[in-house]
Amino acid sequence: MYPVIRSALRDLSNLPGWQTDRHIIVFESDDWGSIRTSSTEAVNRLVASGIDFMTLDASRYSYNDALETPEDLTALFDVLISVKDSNGKPAVFTAVGLVANPDFEKIRQNNFEHYYYEPFTVSLGRSDECRHSFDLWKDGLKMGIFIPQFHGREHLNVHAWMHALKNNHKETLDVFNEGMWGYVNSFYNNRKINYQEAFNIHEPGEVKVLEDVLKTGLNLFEELFGYRAKLFVAPNGPFPNSLEKTLAESGISFITQAKIQKEPLGGGKYRRVLHYIGMKNKWGQIYLTRNCFFEPGSPEKTDWIDSCLSEIKSAFKWNKPAIICSHRVNYIGRLNIHNRQYSLKQLKYLLERIMHNWPDVEFMSSDSLGELILRNKSR
Secondary structure, eight states, X not given: OOHHHHHHHHHHHTSSSOOOSSOEEXXXXXXXXXXXXXXXXXXXXXXXXXXXXXSTTHHHHHHHOOOOOHXXXXXXXXHHHTSBOTTXXXXXXXXXXXXXXXXXXXXXXXXXXXXXXXXXXXXXXXXXXXXTHHHHHHHHHHHTSEEEEEEESOSSOHHHHHHHHHTTOHHHHHHHTTTOOOOSSXXXXXXXXXXXXXXXXXXXXXXXXXXXXXXXXXXXXXXHHSSOOOEEEOTTSXXXXXXHHHHHXXXXXXXXXXXXXXXXXXXXXXXXXXXXXXXXXTXXXXXXXXXXXXXXXXXXXXXXXXXXXXXXXXXXXXXXOEEEEOXXXXXXXXXXXXXXXXXXXXXXXXXXXXXXXXXXXXXXXXXXXXXXXXXXXXX
16 A cells, blocks of 8 residues: 555544544553463474464464563563653553463363363463562552553453364364464364454354353453453454443443454354444443554564554544554563564654654553543543
8 A cells, every 4th residue: 555545544544533632642452461372382383283373463473472471571661661751650551451261171171061261360370480470460550550451351262262172173172282272273163263353253142151251251350450440452353242231331431442343243244333532332431442553573564663653643633642552462572582672672762752752742541541531522
């Protein structure tokens, strides 16, 4: 796409919705707490057996993304507190996290007849490298620089995954035996539903099961963090909008959604739903929409700093906050320390460039932005 056309489309997408003359920066970072890769050796074994981990952007997740260590979190926090906004406040990440992971051993012991999950804190405790990571989560929250919000119970389509395991799908079982679930060729009754798409559905009746996933996940979130989550972001996008009622009843006030949402209807059918920042649904929930992207660990040949700064410029031009998407994978060094080191250098430079270009910037968490929109619809 030509740069002029890309710029025009970006400006057009920033036109509708809530406006403010304040230069607000929000970082939303997905996937914290979720198991992705158990080890590099496990991925290499699976790749050697012919399982596809390499398509598109999948390889960077397969070889870099894993449960966060205290070193990962400490290094990220050091960068965030090193740059202060116009009010003297450090940069802040809204940590859009998962509160649970599959309990692989219990599932195996029950011959794949029933699904069992464990709090992500238990998953962390299974690894010597991650044993003290939750202490860092709590420290980040106290410092106001790492604010957990709700991505789901698991980053996993439990129904599709368990169906494949019960039916002895070889690739899914091989990945399971390495303590993982995510790979490219997801299987579900001869239909493609990515296991990472936790709220995608094959049949409309599955929505009822997902209601329980949301309720139990949000209750576990409160148990772990001591407060109710206010923001929800669906993993990988697909989400039946009828579940917004369940979210509202469980305390969710804000939903980050794509500007053009892909809503699953079942049977491989979808409909497109338009959203804009500040838009309110019938349950009174406010939509937030991401308009900037910063993925420095991506293999794409993109100057992520210049690209993100251009997106921020467009957001501010049309009196919108800049809501930046930046996934956990960029900041994990447990499997590949160079991945974390490079991305953090890029993040620090981005933050410094932001402050240089817009000295009146305010760093804010997603829930704080949502509260601002609720209080003042026009400013």
